[in-house]
Amino acid sequence: MKMTKDIGRIVLDHGTGGLLSEDLISSIIIPRLGSVSTGELADSAVLDMHGKKIAVTTDSFSIDPIFFGNGNIGKVSVCGTINDLAVSGATPLYLTLAFIIEEDFPLADFEQILDSVREAAQEAQVHIVAGDTKVVGLGEADKIFVNTTGIGYFKHGRTHISPRNIRKNDNIIVTGLLGNHSIHILSIREGLGFESRVLSDCAPLNGMIAQVLEDHAPDIHFMRDLTRGGLGSVLSEVVALSGLGVEITMDKLPMQYEMKMAADMLGINPIYLANEGNISMFVSPKATNDILNKIRQHPYGKHASVVGHVTDDLIKRVIGLGDDGQITIIEPLYGRELPRLC
Amino acid sequence: MLEIQFFQKIEFLQHRLVAVKKSVMVKTRKVFKNLSCLTVISYKFKGENIMKRCAIVTADLQNAAANKHAARIKAVEAFLPEHTEFLNKMRAKGIPVVHLQQIYDPNDPRKYKHTDYDKKFIEGSHEAAILDEVCQESDIIVQKHRDSGFYDNNLHDVLQAMNVEVVILTGMQSQICVQTTAADATFRGYEVLVPSDGVSATKPEDTERALDWMQKYVGTVKTQKEIYDDVLAGELIGGKHT
Incomplete structure (x- = not known):
């Protein structure tokens, strides 16, 4: 079984959550980052903020197709991060929202994605507190990629879920x-x-x-x-x-x-x-x-x-x-x- | 007395999902209601022949697909003569033939669907045309852009207009376009018949696996002769506009 160092480059299998994804993180990313990384690989990081515990998580979304029968990349981008916070036992509070958009992307599609982001965030009762938009040239990205980062808190200080x-x-x-x-x-x-x-x-x-x-x-x-x-x-x-x-x-x-x-x-x-x-x-x-x-x-x-x-x-x-x-x-x-x- | 054929359950057996198909004879509606089943496949009164309107739907019998490479040419040559004869006999009995024609979509958002091979299927080209051997003037051609013959086109409307209840699926490739069209046809309420000798794939084992799957989940696999016999017996009649 070829692992990351044997392969010598990034392949699609590195992004699919299997053994190779894990190997990329543990054999390349974490050692390279050294002491600036906590090395924890849970769904959400549990951080101490002046005596109070908060949860932080981040995720990027590149789903293809971006629109599907009962949702789109906007909905997935909110739900994925919300769920990462929730399974750590945290109550989601805030999200950031960042887009990488390919030039010529239809505005109507972008608005539809934003509508889904709004609806999912309303259902999850979170607020979007920061965002970013980057546009790249034709062919430099596939339509639209989204990143969301989530912040939550632990009700009653419950951080035992592990x-x-x-x-x-x-x-x-x-x-x-x-x-x-x-x-x-x-x-x-x-x-x-x-x-x-x-x-x-x-x-x-x-x-x-x-x-x-x-x-x-x-x-x-x-x-x-x-x-x-x-x-x-x-x-x-x-x-x-x-x-x-x-x-x-x-x-x-x-x-x-x-x-x-x-x-x-x-x-x-x-x-x-x-x-x-x-x-x-x-x-x-x-x-x-x-x-x-x-x-x-x-x-x-x-x-x-x-x-x-x-x-x-x-x-x-x-x-x-x-x-x-x-x-x-x-x-x-x-x-x-x-x-x-x- | 009513004979009901149904899927009772799906289970794992030897690493494979297996659908358990059963049939029962029932006398009363009460028994019918109490059946523990997932999906009723068919029902008919014993001893009665219920005539069902049918149409043949062929998949991707096109020049580019049939001549893709040496192995494909060999596979097509092996099944096409008998299939052509089958189509002719069925047409003579009034069974309509609908050809699904894969057409290249320059706006297909899937970036991997713009290969030189895909681009051969340009609308109006000889490469995209239905094979001469199987196409007659009376046939209907329905274009498609995806694997399933029902995806985002008018195939369902065409069949509905002819009051078709049974779709006889033929063509290639067995494990892709035939199989997905069979699933889609079932979901849309059609009974699906697949002639085991009327479908083709480059690799025979792919056809074998696809036929197993279709028999298990969505339809009935018969030979072309058996299907033609059903027509002769009056169980299948041609779909027709009313």
Whole structure:
């Protein structure tokens, strides 16, 4: 398996959230930055501001196509960053918004993107407090790229949500249908015929997460949004960071029938597909039912399901159990399952 | 007595997603309502032949596509003579033939869709034209710019105008344009029939996999002869304007 230093240049696989993305950060970026970087690689950085903890995160978006059935790059850019803050347990407060726009980009399209940014920010109850616009020549960027940075605070000082807090026997909840965003985007891009049946799940999940944290914060040990690399990559990362194993039941994974059809047609595993409104939660067994019921009451959580649990078996791997007892080892994703989905 | 064919569930088996297809005979509406199923594929009264209006939709049987490279030429030569005969026999029985014609879109936002090969499919060119062997004056040509034959064009309108219920999908390539058009047709409410010997791909294994998928999820795979026999038996009749 060729890693970053063997390849010697940046390739598309470096940007897809798999092993190669991780290798770029750990073997090149962090060492190069040295002492100016904290070296923490969580969804959000937890920072001390004169005794108060705040969360900061940043993300860039290059989705293709920029407009899709039920959203556009503006909505994804807000929701992606909001969700990164929310899964760290923070309450999102502020966003920055920066554009790199290709010359000749239609103003009407830009306005439509801004409208989506406004609507998503209103729903998430955040304010946009700073921004930047750069324009590059024709062919120097693909239409429009967006960067958002988010700042949030920790209600009641709750900063316990971390892979280090995951315990043996914790149950794993997935809050939404897996793979829909990826299949929707790919289907629109290539005209595969699934785009009207399988819609993107893109949504700001801070409201749903806040409701659950309100009553069950101590029982929620870790959360992670299932974006690039999907559930498979998140679970692999959890195993690496926690030193524990994970066992999931394949037929408990929430998936839409048509999404499965498309994934099977394309020969791709939905477990690695990117989502934009779907998270995993690692929760204590005693509170699992209450948490699950609460999530299901929220419109963005109605398909939530307990998909597995944490183990301390000798084999520290992600294991998928089929309903016929068959065992599958879910390996970390090396590079791209599909590029430019967010 | 009503025979209902349906997908009962989707499951993982040996690393693959498998759709479980079943059929039951029911006597009352109550049983029908209580069926535990994902999607009803078809239903008919036992012993009754329900005539369904159909049309053949061919995918990308065009000069540039058929002559892309040596392996493609060989694959097309292997299936085209019998398929041409099938089309002729079906036309003679009043079954309309619609050809999907891939056309190059200079404004396609996908930057990787402007290769020299893509540009051969320019509207009005010989390269983009439907193969002479399969195209008759009575046929209908519908242009498309994406894999699915229904994407952002008038294919659905054309079929609806002829009251088509069953789409017989043929052409190439099996695992791309035929397969995606089959999915799209199903989502739009058409019954899909795919002749296993009426579709083609450069690699035979791609056709095999595509046929497996279509049989599992969206349609029925038969031979051209079996489909023609359905026409002779009066189960399929040609789509027609009313």
